Amino acid sequence: xxxxxxxxxxVSVSEGTPVLLRCNYxxxxxxxxxxxxxxxxxxxxxxxxxxxxxxxxxGINGFEAEFKKSETSFHLTKPSAHMSDxxxxxxxxxxxxxxxxxxxxxxxKGTKLSVKP
Amino acid sequence: xxxxxxTPKHLITATGQRVxxxxxxxxxxxxxxxxxxxxxxxxxxxxxxxNGEERAKGNILERFSAQQFPDLHSELNxxxxxxxxxxxxxxxxxxxxxxxxxxxxxxxxxx
Numbered sequence: 001x002x003x004x005x006x007x008x009x010x011v012s013v014s015e016g017t018p019v020l021l022r023c024n025y026x027x028x029x030x031x032x033x034x035x036x037x038x039x040x041x042x043x044x045x046x047x048x049x050x051x052x053x054x055x056x057x058x059g060i061n062g063f064e065a066e067f068k069k070s071e072t073s074f075h076l077t078k079p080s081a082h083m084s085d086x087x088x089x090x091x092x093x094x095x096x097x098x099x100x101x102x103x104x105x106x107x108x109k110g111t112k113l114s115v116k117p
Numbered sequence: 118x119x120x121x122x123x124t125p126k127h128l129i130t131a132t133g134q135r136v137x138x139x140x141x142x143x144x145x146x147x148x149x150x151x152x153x154x155x156x157x158x159x160x161x162x163x164x165x166x167x168n169g170e171e172r173a174k175g176n177i178l179e180r181f182s183a184q185q186f187p188d189l190h191s192e193l194n195x196x197x198x199x200x201x202x203x204x205x206x207x208x209x210x211x212x213x214x215x216x217x218x219x220x221x222x223x224x225x226x227x228x
Contacts, residue, residue, distance in 0.1 A: 034216070034217070036219070042221070043119070043207065043219050043220060043221040043222050044207065044209075044219040045119070045219075046119075046216060046217075046218065046219075049216055090160065094217070105150065105152075105162065105209070105217055106162075107152075107159070107160040107162075109159050110159065110160075
Protein backbone atom coordinates (compact mmCIF):
# COMPACT_ATOMS: atom_id res chain seq x y z
CA UNK A 1 0.00 0.00 0.00
CA UNK A 2 1.10 3.53 -0.67
CA UNK A 3 2.03 5.42 2.46
CA UNK A 4 4.00 8.29 3.87
CA UNK A 5 5.58 8.39 7.31
CA UNK A 6 6.57 11.50 9.19
CA UNK A 7 9.09 10.30 11.68
CA UNK A 8 8.52 12.96 14.34
CA UNK A 9 5.16 14.10 15.63
CA UNK A 10 6.72 17.13 17.34
CA VAL A 11 9.96 19.01 16.75
CA SER A 12 11.17 21.89 18.89
CA VAL A 13 13.98 24.23 17.85
CA SER A 14 15.35 27.56 18.96
CA GLU A 15 14.97 30.62 16.77
CA GLY A 16 17.91 30.92 14.40
CA THR A 17 18.81 27.21 14.48
CA PRO A 18 18.29 24.73 11.64
CA VAL A 19 15.04 22.87 11.09
CA LEU A 20 14.81 19.24 9.95
CA LEU A 21 11.43 17.56 9.49
CA ARG A 22 11.71 13.98 8.33
CA CYS A 23 9.50 12.15 5.84
CA ASN A 24 9.69 8.71 4.25
CA TYR A 25 7.36 7.36 1.59
CA UNK A 26 6.58 3.94 0.22
CA UNK A 27 8.29 3.29 -3.07
CA UNK A 28 6.43 3.73 -6.31
CA UNK A 29 7.06 4.29 -9.97
CA UNK A 30 6.19 7.96 -10.20
CA UNK A 31 5.74 9.64 -6.85
CA UNK A 32 5.08 13.32 -6.57
CA UNK A 33 5.94 14.69 -3.16
CA UNK A 34 4.79 17.81 -1.40
CA UNK A 35 5.20 19.61 1.86
CA UNK A 36 2.27 21.63 3.13
CA UNK A 37 2.15 23.89 6.16
CA UNK A 38 -0.86 24.60 8.33
CA UNK A 39 -0.80 27.49 10.76
CA UNK A 40 -3.29 27.38 13.64
CA UNK A 41 -6.88 27.72 12.46
CA UNK A 42 -5.74 28.15 8.87
CA UNK A 43 -5.87 26.15 5.68
CA UNK A 44 -3.08 24.16 4.08
CA UNK A 45 -0.47 26.13 2.21
CA UNK A 46 1.89 24.54 -0.29
CA UNK A 47 5.55 24.94 0.70
CA UNK A 48 7.19 23.03 -2.10
CA UNK A 49 6.79 20.09 -4.45
CA UNK A 50 8.88 17.46 -6.18
CA UNK A 51 7.63 16.09 -9.49
CA UNK A 52 10.65 14.24 -10.98
CA UNK A 53 12.66 17.29 -11.94
CA UNK A 54 15.56 18.48 -9.75
CA UNK A 55 15.99 16.39 -6.60
CA UNK A 56 16.70 19.44 -4.44
CA UNK A 57 13.56 21.50 -4.31
CA UNK A 58 13.38 25.05 -3.03
CA GLY A 59 10.14 26.34 -1.60
CA ILE A 60 8.73 29.42 0.00
CA ASN A 61 9.96 31.04 3.21
CA GLY A 62 13.46 29.58 2.89
CA PHE A 63 12.42 25.93 3.08
CA GLU A 64 13.86 23.24 0.87
CA ALA A 65 13.63 19.47 0.57
CA GLU A 66 15.73 16.80 -1.06
CA PHE A 67 14.27 13.79 -2.81
CA LYS A 68 16.43 10.73 -2.16
CA LYS A 69 15.14 7.75 -4.06
CA SER A 70 17.62 5.30 -2.54
CA GLU A 71 16.39 6.22 0.94
CA THR A 72 12.75 6.85 -0.09
CA SER A 73 12.98 10.10 1.84
CA PHE A 74 11.89 13.69 1.31
CA HIS A 75 13.07 15.59 4.37
CA LEU A 76 12.24 19.26 4.82
CA THR A 77 14.95 21.65 5.99
CA LYS A 78 15.49 25.31 6.72
CA PRO A 79 18.84 26.78 7.73
CA SER A 80 17.49 29.18 10.32
CA ALA A 81 14.12 28.93 12.07
CA HIS A 82 11.92 31.93 12.58
CA MET A 83 9.16 32.32 15.14
CA SER A 84 6.62 32.52 12.31
CA ASP A 85 7.60 29.00 11.22
CA UNK A 86 5.76 27.51 14.19
CA UNK A 87 3.02 25.44 12.59
CA UNK A 88 2.11 21.91 11.60
CA UNK A 89 3.82 20.47 8.54
CA UNK A 90 2.46 17.69 6.38
CA UNK A 91 4.41 15.51 3.99
CA UNK A 92 2.21 14.36 1.15
CA UNK A 93 2.67 11.85 -1.65
CA UNK A 94 0.64 11.21 -4.72
CA UNK A 95 1.23 8.81 -7.55
CA UNK A 96 0.60 8.85 -11.24
CA UNK A 97 -1.86 6.12 -12.03
CA UNK A 98 -1.28 3.60 -14.78
CA UNK A 99 -3.51 5.60 -17.08
CA UNK A 100 -1.47 8.74 -16.45
CA UNK A 101 -3.94 10.48 -14.18
CA UNK A 102 -3.03 11.71 -10.74
CA UNK A 103 -4.05 9.65 -7.74
CA UNK A 104 -5.35 11.08 -4.53
CA UNK A 105 -3.09 12.64 -1.94
CA UNK A 106 -1.76 10.55 0.89
CA UNK A 107 -0.96 12.61 3.95
CA UNK A 108 1.51 11.95 6.69
CA LYS A 109 0.25 12.43 10.23
CA GLY A 110 1.94 15.79 10.51
CA THR A 111 4.83 17.25 12.49
CA LYS A 112 4.21 20.12 14.85
CA LEU A 113 7.11 22.54 14.81
CA SER A 114 7.67 24.71 17.87
CA VAL A 115 10.14 27.57 17.75
CA LYS A 116 11.55 28.87 21.03
CA PRO A 117 12.81 32.44 21.32
CA UNK B 118 -4.79 32.95 -1.60
CA UNK B 119 -4.85 29.52 -3.24
CA UNK B 120 -7.72 30.31 -5.59
CA UNK B 121 -9.91 27.55 -4.11
CA UNK B 122 -13.02 29.00 -2.48
CA UNK B 123 -15.03 27.22 0.16
CA THR B 124 -18.31 28.26 1.72
CA PRO B 125 -19.42 28.55 4.41
CA LYS B 126 -16.32 29.17 6.50
CA HIS B 127 -18.08 28.23 9.72
CA LEU B 128 -21.24 26.28 10.35
CA ILE B 129 -22.95 25.17 13.54
CA THR B 130 -25.78 22.70 13.31
CA ALA B 131 -27.61 20.17 15.42
CA THR B 132 -27.33 16.40 15.41
CA GLY B 133 -29.50 14.71 12.83
CA GLN B 134 -29.41 17.65 10.48
CA ARG B 135 -28.06 17.88 6.94
CA VAL B 136 -25.60 20.43 5.59
CA UNK B 137 -24.01 21.21 2.24
CA UNK B 138 -20.48 22.48 1.85
CA UNK B 139 -19.56 24.20 -1.37
CA UNK B 140 -16.27 24.42 -3.22
CA UNK B 141 -15.19 26.42 -6.23
CA UNK B 142 -11.92 25.10 -7.63
CA UNK B 143 -9.14 27.15 -9.16
CA UNK B 144 -9.89 28.32 -12.67
CA UNK B 145 -9.08 25.52 -15.09
CA UNK B 146 -8.66 22.80 -12.46
CA UNK B 147 -10.64 19.69 -13.34
CA UNK B 148 -10.00 17.65 -10.20
CA UNK B 149 -11.66 18.37 -6.89
CA UNK B 150 -10.82 16.59 -3.66
CA UNK B 151 -12.55 16.59 -0.29
CA UNK B 152 -10.73 16.00 2.97
CA UNK B 153 -11.81 15.87 6.58
CA UNK B 154 -9.51 17.00 9.36
CA UNK B 155 -10.34 16.16 12.94
CA UNK B 156 -8.26 16.06 16.09
CA UNK B 157 -8.46 12.30 16.52
CA UNK B 158 -8.32 11.16 12.88
CA UNK B 159 -5.99 13.72 11.33
CA UNK B 160 -6.41 14.44 7.62
CA UNK B 161 -8.64 11.90 5.92
CA UNK B 162 -9.24 11.72 2.20
CA UNK B 163 -12.94 11.52 1.45
CA UNK B 164 -13.49 11.63 -2.28
CA UNK B 165 -12.13 12.92 -5.58
CA UNK B 166 -13.94 14.07 -8.69
CA UNK B 167 -12.45 14.67 -12.09
CA ASN B 168 -14.42 16.66 -14.65
CA GLY B 169 -17.73 15.65 -13.12
CA GLU B 170 -16.95 11.98 -12.60
CA GLU B 171 -16.09 10.30 -9.34
CA ARG B 172 -12.44 9.27 -9.57
CA ALA B 173 -11.49 7.94 -6.17
CA LYS B 174 -13.16 7.23 -2.87
CA GLY B 175 -11.54 7.26 0.52
CA ASN B 176 -12.95 7.02 4.02
CA ILE B 177 -16.26 8.61 3.16
CA LEU B 178 -19.25 7.57 5.23
CA GLU B 179 -22.46 6.46 3.54
CA ARG B 180 -24.19 9.45 5.17
CA PHE B 181 -21.92 11.69 3.12
CA SER B 182 -22.11 12.28 -0.59
CA ALA B 183 -20.56 14.63 -3.08
CA GLN B 184 -20.89 15.73 -6.64
CA GLN B 185 -19.13 17.91 -9.16
CA PHE B 186 -21.24 20.04 -11.45
CA PRO B 187 -20.69 20.96 -15.11
CA ASP B 188 -19.18 24.29 -14.08
CA LEU B 189 -16.71 22.21 -12.00
CA HIS B 190 -17.79 23.45 -8.60
CA SER B 191 -18.40 20.72 -6.07
CA GLU B 192 -20.66 20.14 -3.11
CA LEU B 193 -20.21 17.84 -0.16
CA ASN B 194 -23.46 16.79 1.48
CA UNK B 195 -23.38 15.58 5.06
CA UNK B 196 -26.57 14.11 6.46
CA UNK B 197 -27.83 12.62 9.74
CA UNK B 198 -25.05 14.53 11.40
CA UNK B 199 -23.44 13.19 14.54
CA UNK B 200 -21.25 14.91 17.10
CA UNK B 201 -18.25 13.07 15.69
CA UNK B 202 -18.72 14.73 12.31
CA UNK B 203 -17.49 17.99 13.79
CA UNK B 204 -14.33 18.74 11.84
CA UNK B 205 -12.63 20.98 9.36
CA UNK B 206 -13.56 20.01 5.81
CA UNK B 207 -11.11 20.92 3.09
CA UNK B 208 -11.64 21.13 -0.59
CA UNK B 209 -8.67 21.02 -2.93
CA UNK B 210 -8.27 21.23 -6.67
CA UNK B 211 -5.68 20.45 -9.29
CA UNK B 212 -5.01 20.08 -12.95
CA UNK B 213 -4.32 16.40 -13.48
CA UNK B 214 -0.70 15.59 -12.74
CA UNK B 215 0.03 18.95 -11.17
CA UNK B 216 0.05 20.69 -7.82
CA UNK B 217 -2.95 20.39 -5.55
CA UNK B 218 -4.18 23.59 -3.92
CA UNK B 219 -6.33 23.71 -0.82
CA UNK B 220 -9.08 26.04 0.23
CA UNK B 221 -9.26 27.59 3.68
CA UNK B 222 -11.70 24.95 4.84
CA UNK B 223 -15.19 24.86 6.28
CA UNK B 224 -15.46 24.47 10.02
CA UNK B 225 -18.40 22.29 10.95
CA UNK B 226 -19.56 22.07 14.53
CA UNK B 227 -22.34 19.63 15.37
CA UNK B 228 -24.03 20.27 18.70
